[in-house]
Amino acid sequence: MSISVAMTVNGKAVSGKVEARTLLVQFLREHLGMTGTHVGCDTSQCGACVVDVDGKSVKSCTILAVQAEGSKVITIEGLAESPDKLHPMQEAFRENHALQCGFCTPGMVMSAIDMVKRHNYQLDEATVRRELEGNLCRCTGYHNIVKAILAAAPAMKSAGV
Amino acid sequence: MYDFAYHRPKSVADAVKLLKDKPEARAISGGMTLIPTLKQRLARPSDVVDLGAVKELSGIKLEGTNVVIGGMTKHAEVATSADVKAAIPALAHLAGHIGDPQVRNRGTIGGSVANNDPAADYPGAVVALNATVTTNTRKIAADEFFKGLFETALADGELITSISFPKAEKAAYMKFPNPASRYAMVGVFVAKTAAGVRVAVTGAGPCVFRVKAMEDALAKNFSSAAIKDITIPADGLNSDIHGSAEYRAHLVGVMARRAVDAANK
Amino acid sequence: MTAATGIGARVLRTEDKRFLTGTGRYVDDLPLARATYAYFLRSPHAHAKIKNLDISAAAKMSGVVNIFTGKDLVDAKVGGLICGWVVKDKHGEPHKAPPHPVMAVDTVRYVGDTVAMVVANSYDDAKDAAEAIKVDYDVQPANIDLAKSFDKGSPQVHPEAPGNLIYDWEIGVKADVEAAFAKAAHVTKLDLINNRLIPNAMEPRAAAAEYDKGTGNYTLWSTSQNPHVLRLILSAFVLGIPEHKLRVVAPDVGGGFGSKIFCYADETMVCWAASRVGRPIKWTAERSESFQTDCHGRDHVTHAELALDKDGKFLALKVETIANMGAYLSTFATAVPTYLYATLLAGQYTTPLIYANVKAALTHTAPVDAYRGAGRPEATFVVESIVSKAAAEMKIDPAELRRKNFIPSTAFPYQTPVALQYDSGNYPPIIDEAMKMADYKGFEARRTEAKSRGKLRGIGFSSYIEACGLAPSQVVGSLGAGVGQWESAQIKFNPTGNVQVMTGAHSHGQSHETTFAQIIHDKLGVPMDQIEIVHGDTATTPFGMGSYGSRSLAVGGSAIVKATEKIIAKGKKVAAHLMEASVADVEFENGVFKVTGTDKNVPLAQVVFAAYVPHNYPLAEVEPGMDENAFYDPANFVYPAGTQICELEIDPDTGTTEIVNFTAIDDFGNIINPMIVEGQVHGGIVQGVGQALLEGAVYDKSTGQLISGSFMDYTMPRADNFPSFKLGYKVTPCPHNPLGVKGCGEAGAIASPAAVMNAIHNALAPVGVKHVEMPATPLNVWQSIKGAQRQAAE
Known part of the structure; x- marks a missing residue:
């Protein structure tokens, strides 16, 4: 069944024809060619596909594209102001070596930003670790990811993002 | 995933009509169970009826001493609701520990309760708090609602519109998560309400169940010491690589005692 | 050079910008015009004869471009997949080498064995069509239980390897070792299982290929750790495409941990089929497919004995291991439990005599090959477990027993009795530093305090050595490697x-x-x-x-x-x-x-x-x-070494373990970028702790179904399973390479399983628990405690 779908992705209006079964992540990757959002599992566990839909962090592998009709979607590609001005969370990941192979990174960064905002920019290590339940990383052992998120929280606050 | 026809009704009536007209249709609320099931090709609905646009199903309100939660209310909304936190903090706590943050942003109470996954958390709260499930056609008492493994009293085309939880005097939920999936391997919800004490166990068996012996003991003395010698039989409990039936039976006791202690804090 | 960016500086990564902005390019990200999509039909059975395979209905389905089966490969004279390391058994005979067809022809040998390839206009079309392929299986009994593989009557995996035995290999002189045991004041015995693991790099394996009709050139994009080796294998042994006509590209690859070294059936098929289909082909594994078909790691059953004199000096070590190869020999499978395992059994110690016997077994399970550490974690686990067990039995402090037996810093280069010559090292300062950082002295007080909260607290050491930096070509060549290193x-x-x-x-x-x-x-x-x-x-x-x-x-x-x-x-x-x-x-x-x-x-x-x-x-x-x-070409391996100390608390009511303190002191020689080295150590520790506490591949013993077949049942380490780690370094530069460096990628995973399990045993000793196998899950720990209680009551 072919359906028209329209939404805003990273501030840009986009539309396309999809099948009802097309997942949001497939729409982003295959229809829009935005391959920054990754797929690392088929059971909604790994979190490599996390994006922001209408201000909420969601796993784009567990939502149909048609369910995001009319939504505002933000992906990893939409965070940096410019190639030289990264989002404070991206900057903190770089500064703290919170990524190695880079595959889980987009979802990890998207979840981390959501986490900081939900906790009103105030986090401690135990909270960060617990809140990362939906994101798997096989490279970093999480140590530096936790460090990066703790460092990014005040940076996001002072940057007003 | 097999393809299907997609519908996005705006009212309960339209949703119910679609579900009745199409015998192979499935309703989708948060989709946290249905979409993974479809991805694995374990289900092949002809039609998927998305309840996402049915506004009347969302929201939390206080009705007398009850908290009434709309079927499409997300776990994150329940977890952060000031009303729920004030009236039944254990329920907010439970909702805040379902799945991960992303699941809590999509998953709904109606979807969870209607699905009745043996490892789901909400059935424990519904039974222990003696909640009432309201559907488009009737009201169903908690004890009548959960029938067995993935089985409920819901008829075809019947939708949960809201669930009404009586305020608890004391309540707590303790979950022992499956180490891999983080679903409840054993979850015990203990509640002391105007109607008495209830102990509901999820995760351990094929369906949520009550532990009468604990309830009786706690009715006399609401302390963990009162139930320390009560064991539950392993017969009929779930068994898998993460937990034998015997282990689950043991954990029911541990989690129940911890829940009582937490409720008394 | 400038301190800010040269050798030894903490330089931020060049590659980060693209990964952080979603502009990395992994195989699945490639835009290929007119691409087709492949789906592989896999065996649902651990062992079955294919009586009939009917693709006729599937071939007619919408969007299907082509369907290939094992018979097509036979007709096209495609070779089988190879094992690139010939291990000679104790009689000097090369290992048994059963054929490994790229796709099954008449028999399937594990759940996930490749049966057919459907190429279609979309992935869903290919998957829809695969469901319409009719396979008539005659299901056979399967050999799943590794320990019983050699038993009479166990189902046979390949006729070319009678009794499921790939090789019976040994190193060391058994008689000398037995003589030393006869004189020992104390003998410590240990039976253990090194649990089977599934690598789970976060990027699933993927391949894409296109064929240029005009030039006859193939391009294969693959999630490979070694594109040249993959090309060599495909050219010389499997597909016969001349090497200069095949380009292999491994673009950004999302983690490997060994699992992406090997030449797999699916990427081979994607490459081969590209010229037949005439359009580019893309394939990306679903995670559940990765679980079934990525090469797994570890999977040993071992009996070990350590002979000591009355003062605790090690006299001799003997080890008997059965190593699982799975259903087919993967690219380097044979080398892992022999030359990468038994040669490490000296550890950091002067043990003068060592004998090891390794029998490699075929089972109806996914192939097993190198996984982070490959052989060396298994060796370290044996050595460091038995050393701690001996210390407990002889009531010697575990650090003291280690120190007593360390190779002295003056003894380098040091020739071990198991072939390797360690080039450099200085072990005592490492353990001293680790004990200081972990506040070992304060442990007993912390144990007592934990007890007051109802918790069982334990501490465990692991002093590892590894041989890495593979490798001197002539050495590995003499041991059977098919390539230079x-x-x-x-x-x-x-x-x-x-x-x-x-x-x-x-x-x-x-x-x-x-x-x-x-x-x-x-x-x-x-x-x-x-x-x-x-x-x-x-x-x-x-x-x-x-x-x-x-x-x-x-x-x-x-x-x-x-x-x-x-x-x-x-x-x-x-x-x-x-x-x-x-x-x-x-x-x-x-x-x-x-x-x-x-x-x-x-x-x-x-x-x-x-x-x-x-x-x-x-x-x-x-x-x-x-x-x-x-x-x-290196003159020798490099020999990183270090000591880890793990401190943990167990909740005896639930069996849950919490790591409360983890210290690692390593000697990696000179360090180019400390930030990156630390990252490697963190990741390695988590993979090793994952093995010890969380992860385990479980096959149903009768059906051979992979029970731990998704993240719902295979416990991946998550952030809340760990504390932050304490790391430190000692430096003895490698004397034979120009940078003075040793390797750091595997150390964490090599050392940590023993550190954790020694801490578990230390914590549980007061309640009478003698032995816990990995993974020490809550269920496993609780059952161990309960078992000890039952035994005490009897």
Whole structure:
């Protein structure tokens, strides 16, 4: 069944024809060619596909594209102001070596930003670790990811993002 | 995933009509169970009826001493609701520990309760708090609602519109998560309400169940010491690589005692 | 060079920007015009005969382009997949080598064995059609239980390996070891299982291929750790495509941990089918497919005995291991439990006599091959477990027993009784530092305090050694390796002075684009932003062996150093000409050529320009251009070593373990970038702790179904399973490579399982628990406690 779908992705209006079964992540990757959002599992566990839909962090592998009709979607590609001005969370990941192979990174960064905002920019290590339940990383052992998120929280606050 | 026809009704009536007209249709609320099931090709609905646009199903309100939660209310909304936190903090706590943050942003109470996954958390709260499930056609008492493994009293085309939880005097939920999936391997919800004490166990068996012996003991003395010698039989409990039936039976006791202690804090 | 960016500096990563902005390019991200999509039909049975395979209905389905089966490969005379390391058994006979068809022809041998390939216009079309393929299986009994593989009556996996035995291999002199045991004051015995693991790199394996009809050239994009080796195998052994007509590209790869070293059926099929389909083909594994078909790791059943004298000096060690190969021999499977395992059984100790016997078994399970550490974690687990057990039995402090038996720093180079010659090391300061950092002295007080909260607290040591930096080619060749193990580098300056460095190593998280650039910057003085590290493409990089076995820096980095030396040597000749000096008087420092004792100088960039625009140039003596190649074959392995201390608390009511403190002190030789080294150690520790506490591949013993077949049942380490780690370093530079470096990629995973399990045993000893197998899940720990209680009650 072919359906028209329209939404805003990273501030840009986009539309396309999809099948009802097309997942949001497939729409982003295959229809829009935005391959920054990754797929690392088929059971909604790994979190490599996390994006922001209408201000909420969601796993784009567990939502149909048609369910995001009319939504505002933000992906990893939409965070940096410019190639030289990264989002404070991206900057903190770089500064703290919170990524190695880079595959889980987009979802990890998207979840981390959501986490900081939900906790009103105030986090401690135990909270960060617990809140990362939906994101798997096989490279970093999480140590530096936790460090990066703790460092990014005040940076996001002072940057007003 | 097999393809299907997609519908996005705006009212309960339209949703119910679609579900009745199409015998192979499935309703989708948060989709946290249905979409993974479809991805694995374990289900092949002809039609998927998305309840996402049915506004009347969302929201939390206080009705007398009850908290009434709309079927499409997300776990994150329940977890952060000031009303729920004030009236039944254990329920907010439970909702805040379902799945991960992303699941809590999509998953709904109606979807969870209607699905009745043996490892789901909400059935424990519904039974222990003696909640009432309201559907488009009737009201169903908690004890009548959960029938067995993935089985409920819901008829075809019947939708949960809201669930009404009586305020608890004391309540707590303790979950022992499956180490891999983080679903409840054993979850015990203990509640002391105007109607008495209830102990509901999820995760351990094929369906949520009550532990009468604990309830009786706690009715006399609401302390963990009162139930320390009560064991539950392993017969009929779930068994898998993460937990034998015997282990689950043991954990029911541990989690129940911890829940009582937490409720008394 | 400048402290800020040269060797030893904490330089932020060059590769991060693309990964952080979603602009990395992994195989599945490739836009390929007119692409088709492949789906593989896999066996649902562990062992079955294929009585009939009917694709007729599937072939007619919408969107289907082509369907291939094992018979098509037989007709096309495609070779089987190979095992590239010939291990000779104790009688000198080569190991049994049953055929490994790319797709099953008449028999399937594990759940996930490849049965058919459907190529269609979309992935869903391909999957829909695969469901319409009718396979008539005659299900056979399966051999799943490793320990029973050699039993009479166990189902046979291949007729070419009677009794499921691939080899019966040994190292050391058994009689000498037995004689030492006869004289021992104390013998510690240990039975253990090294649990089977599933690698689970976060990027699932993927392949894409296209065929250019005009040139006859194939391009295969693969999630490979070693694209040149993959090309070599496909060309020389499997597909017969001439090497120069096959380009293999491993672009950004999302983690490997060993699982992406090997040549797999699916990527082979994607490549082969590309010319037959006439359109590009893309395939990406679903996670559940990765669970079933990625090579698994570990999976040993071991009995070990350690003989000690009355003072606790180790006299001899004997080890018997059954190692699981799975249903087919993967690319390096045979080497892992022999040359990468038994040769490490000396550990950090002077144990004078060691005998090990390894029997490799076939089972109806996925192939087993190298996984982070490959053999060395298994060896360390045996050694460090039995040492701690001996300490407990003899009531000697575990640190003291280790210290008593450490190879003294004066004894290097040290020849072990199991073939390796350790080049360097100094172990006592490492354990001292670890004990200080972990506050070992304060442990008993912490144990008592934990007890007051109802918790059982334990502490465990693991002092590991590893041999990595694979490897001296002649040594591994003499042991049966089918390839050399050198590495290559090419330094190609451009006329404008910037530089591209081509390496045969491959980065899939290891940060080569940063650390290799630091070496270039340090040696040649080129600014970091003028350096590009190129890897992963057989068309643009010199033949190289790829990355695994913690070899990239020790071997690949050394090749780069060699190439810089050639650049400097050539540059001196050009500079001498430009400065009208004699070559012998020219020195090179910080990117500038100088005439010794004068202020005459010329920067490298000017020399490079002159080399490309040779108007004023010594053309009679020196060729134009500035482009040098080097190959580096190491003289020995490198031997990182260290001590980890794990402290944990167990909740006896639930069996839950919480790690409360984790310390690792390592000697990796010289360090190029401490930030990156720490990251490698963190990740390694978590994989090792994952093995000890969380992870385990479980097959149903009768049906051979993979029960732990998704993240719902295979426990991946998550952030809340760990505390932050405490790390530290001691440095004894490697004496035989130009950087003085050792490897750091696997150490964490090698050492940590024993540290954790020793702590578990330490915590549970007071309640009478004698032995817990990995993974020490809550269920497992609770059952162990309960078992001990039952035993005590009897």
